[in-house]
Amino acid sequence: MTPTITAFEQSPDRGRGLARDMRVRWALEEVGQPYDVRLVSFKEMKEPAHRALHPFGQIPTYEEGDLALFESGAIVFHLAERHAGLLPEDANARARAITWMFAALNTVEPPILERESAILVERNKPWHAERLPMLEDRVRARLGALSSRLGDADWLDGAFSAGDLMMVMVLRRLDGAAVLNEYPNLCAYVARGEARPAYQRAFAAQLAVFSSRVPAAR
Amino acid sequence: MTPTITAFEQSPDRGRGLARDMRVRWALEEVGQPYDVRLVSFKEMKEPAHRALHPFGQIPTYEEGDLALFESGAIVFHLAERHAGLLPEDANARARAITWMFAALNTVEPPILERESAILVERNKPWHAERLPMLEDRVRARLGALSSRLGDADWLDGAFSAGDLMMVMVLRRLDGAAVLNEYPNLCAYVARGEARPAYQRAFAAQLAVFSSRVPAAR
Numbered sequence: 001m002t003p004t005i006t007a008f009e010q011s012p013d014r015g016r017g018l019a020r021d022m023r024v025r026w027a028l029e030e031v032g033q034p035y036d037v038r039l040v041s042f043k044e045m046k047e048p049a050h051r052a053l054h055p056f057g058q059i060p061t062y063e064e065g066d067l068a069l070f071e072s073g074a075i076v077f078h079l080a081e082r083h084a085g086l087l088p089e090d091a092n093a094r095a096r097a098i099t100w101m102f103a104a105l106n107t108v109e110p111p112i113l114e115r116e117s118a119i120l121v122e123r124n125k126p127w128h129a130e131r132l133p134m135l136e137d138r139v140r141a142r143l144g145a146l147s148s149r150l151g152d153a154d155w156l157d158g159a160f161s162a163g164d165l166m167m168v169m170v171l172r173r174l175d176g177a178a179v180l181n182e183y184p185n186l187c188a189y190v191a192r193g194e195a196r197p198a199y200q201r202a203f204a205a206q207l208a209v210f211s212s213r214v215p216a217a218r
Numbered sequence: 219m220t221p222t223i224t225a226f227e228q229s230p231d232r233g234r235g236l237a238r239d240m241r242v243r244w245a246l247e248e249v250g251q252p253y254d255v256r257l258v259s260f261k262e263m264k265e266p267a268h269r270a271l272h273p274f275g276q277i278p279t280y281e282e283g284d285l286a287l288f289e290s291g292a293i294v295f296h297l298a299e300r301h302a303g304l305l306p307e308d309a310n311a312r313a314r315a316i317t318w319m320f321a322a323l324n325t326v327e328p329p330i331l332e333r334e335s336a337i338l339v340e341r342n343k344p345w346h347a348e349r350l351p352m353l354e355d356r357v358r359a360r361l362g363a364l365s366s367r368l369g370d371a372d373w374l375d376g377a378f379s380a381g382d383l384m385m386v387m388v389l390r391r392l393d394g395a396a397v398l399n400e401y402p403n404l405c406a407y408v409a410r411g412e413a414r415p416a417y418q419r420a421f422a423a424q425l426a427v428f429s430s431r432v433p434a435a436r
Contacts, residue, residue: 055367056325056360067310073324074317092285099292105324106276106291114332121352127345134339142274149273 002036003028003086006053007209009039015210016175017203020072021060023169027162029198031083039209055132064173066079073105075117076162086162093158100156108146109170111138116173136179147183149157154192168193220252221282223293224271225427227257233428234393235421238290239278241387244425245294245380247416249301257427291323294380304380311376314429318374318381326364327388329356334391354397361389365401386411 005028007021021037028035043049046057053061054070061068062075069075077098080086087094115135122128150156154210155164171190174180180187193199223246225239239255245254260267264275271279272288279286281294287293290415295316298304333353340346364385368374373382389408392398398405411417 051363051366056321056363067313069313071317071318071320071324073320074313077316078313079319095285095292095296096295098295099287099289099335100322102289102291102295103274106289106327107276109324110328110331111238113328123348125345125348126348127343130343131340131345145269145274203268 002034003062003064004038006050006059007206008037008063009041009044009209011128011206011210013175015207017206018173018175019059019206022202022206023072023166024060024062024075024079025081025202026165026169026199027086030085030165030196031079031085033079035085037205037209039047042162058190072076073101073166076166077101088159088161096157097161097163101166102136102153104163104170108142108167109173111135111142112170112173115139115177117182139174140182143180143183143185143186147186150185150189151186160196164189164193174193219283220254221246221280222254222256223269223281224256224258224277224279225260225424226277227262227427229424230426231393233425235424236393237277237424238393240420241290242278242280242293242297242388242423243383243420244383244391244417245297245304247413248383249297249303250299251301255423255427257295263396291319291384294384298380304383306377314375315379315381316396318379319384321383323339324367326360326385327391329353329360330388330391333357333395348351357392357397358400361398361401361404365404368403373407379415382407382411 005021005024008019011019013019025035040050042061045054045059049129050061051057053063053068056070057072060072060075061070062078063069069078076086087097115138118128118131118135122131155161156167157163168190171180171186172194180190194203223239223242226237229237231237234306243253258268258277263272263277269275271281271286274288276288278290278293279288280296281287287296294304305315313358333350333356336346336349336353340349374385375381386408389398389404390412398408412421
């Protein structure tokens with residue numbers, strides 16, 4: 001049965017692949033699972049029909065027969081559990097890969113989102129110039145620790161896993177910010193993720209939604 | 219083999235059970251798994267020996283034979299996967315319970331932590347009075363959606379699960395803030411979690427660390 005995911009009808013990032021459907025698309029491509037996409041408008045996302053699928057009125061969702069899931073982390077985990085390719089077979093290595101999924105979403109992403117949210121929502125507030133460096137220091141605390149752990153390895157724990165997929169996507173939310181460039185091994189890590197054929201197929205698919213609907217800016 | 223977790227040597231919350239070892243203690247009690255605790259100081263948490271266990275220099279960690287994990291979400295999931303009692307047997311219900319774990323940690327907790335962090339770190343900044351209501355509105359957006367989904371049910375999806383454990387703990391981080399009281403069904407939900415015998419055993423265990431070390435404040 002082909003699963004259906006939801007994604008933004010109008011991409012707020014203009015197809016840069018920062019929305020959370022990209023995480024799910026990438027996982028689907030890694031495991032070779034074809035999928036359908038239903039696009040939802042910002043208005044539809046907050047209506048009861050979509051809220052029944054996603055209580056918080058966001059994307060992505062995942063429908064497969066009588067199963068309906070939300071939360072990109074949970075959907076990627078579901079795919080990783082049911083298909084080969086995203087979690088190691090060894091039980092301890094598998095538990096460690098899952099740990100990196102949670103670390104990406106609960107330890108590394110929050111300060112990155114806090115910084116992003118300040119730039120989006122508070123950039124015209126009188127305090128923004130003083131707060132932004134505080135927020136970047138909080139991001140640095142996480143990136144520094146991550147950079148030390150990664151060292152010169154290709155991936156966080158042995159072979160590429162769902163933990164790397166999630167961490168690369170979380171780091172991509174920095175969207176080329178100077179603070180990421182302070183950690184060359186993390187930049188190389190993100191680039192390794194982006195170079196994977198499955199990533200590239202997923203990226204092209206989410207970009208196509210945008211480029212097919214909005215004329216190119218001049 | 220008895221697993222060992224780490225917890226704060228000096229509880230920053232004075233034993234109110236808000237630190238993340240409480241999530242793991244509760245899960246261990248729910249599944250009936252005895253455990254040892256190694257207390258770490260703030261200084262030790264940032265040293266290489268602890269960083270080898272937890273790259274971000276935090277608690278809790280989990281050691282069981284040759285397996286070492288960090289991230290409370292990952293540890294609770296590990297316990298839920300290996301013991302009965304925290305995840306349903308039905309595959310779809312299990313996937314939905316895991317979804318609620320991710321929703322607690324990646325959708326509901328971030329705005330709650332952002333509010334907490336502002337109160338801890340920015341309360342003397344000139345912008346705090348104007349920012350705090352903005353942060354509380356972000357918390358309300360999540361609590362309102364969660365409250366609507368929960369309705370008058372006891373738990374988020376059928377029987378109590380690791381998803382409820384994580385969500386109750388995340389809501390407890392609001393630590394009785396007025397914003398939580400706006401949602402009586404969420405207050406009752408937290409109280410139901412706190413009333414569970416396993417919760418109470420875990421709470422007493424974390425409180426004992428504090429009350430055995432620090433004289434009562436007068």
